[in-house]
Amino acid sequence: MSSVKVLLTRTDPEIPLPAYARAGDAGADLVTTEDLELGPGERSVVGTGVAIALPTGYAGFVHPRSGLAARLGLGVVNAPGTVDAGYRGEIKVCLINHDPERTLRLCRGDRIAQLVIQRVEQAVFQEVTQLPESVRGTDGYGSTGGHGALSGPDGSRVAGSTTGDTEV
Incomplete structure (x- = not known):
């Protein structure tokens, strides 16, 4: 498995560094910096206590945690959230409670999302009058x-x- 060096600062010194739960995992866990209650259908932007500097050609993608989604209905509104290589601020996550009846309570330090670092390409867009044919065509x-x-x-x-x- 390959790796990439990601520089990191803590915006909250008491919050742990992002960590992989198991060897080979794709996503490193991010935690919340605050206690929070989300009623049914409510959403909130929460801090993770960390800021990163990605090398050019990489991006971070903030994904929901599958167990929290299945058990509690916790989701990430703009999943996956994108952390661009040039961004240097605290990583924040827009959480939503999808449970139709129960309030969701999170405590400072709870794992709320996972950060996946990936190599990305920048496209060079070239306008043409017609796109080439494909088997799928315009089926959406x-x-x-x-x-x-x-x-x-x-x-x-x-x-x-x-x-x-x-x-x-």
Whole structure:
């Protein structure tokens, strides 16, 4: 497994450094710097206590933690959040409580998200009058099927949905 050096400062000296829970994990855990209550459907931007300097050609992506999403309904609003190589401020996470009934309580130091560092390319955009043909063409959302019960507002099958009478 390759690695990249990421310079880091703590904006809150009592908060632990981002850490990988297991060898080989893609995401390093980020924690919250504050106690927080999120009612059903509420969202809040919370600090993680760290700022980083990524090398040019890399970006950080802030992902939700799957266990918190499954057990508590905690999500990241703009998942994944993007940390650009030139950003030097504290990494903040916009959390949302997707649970329709329960208030979610977080304590300072709770793991709230994970940071994935990836190499990225910058595109050189070239305008053309027509794009080359492809097998997929202009088929968009849901075009590869797999959802037998997918239908349009009038009850007709959505283009690209599977045929059959499977109910979901």
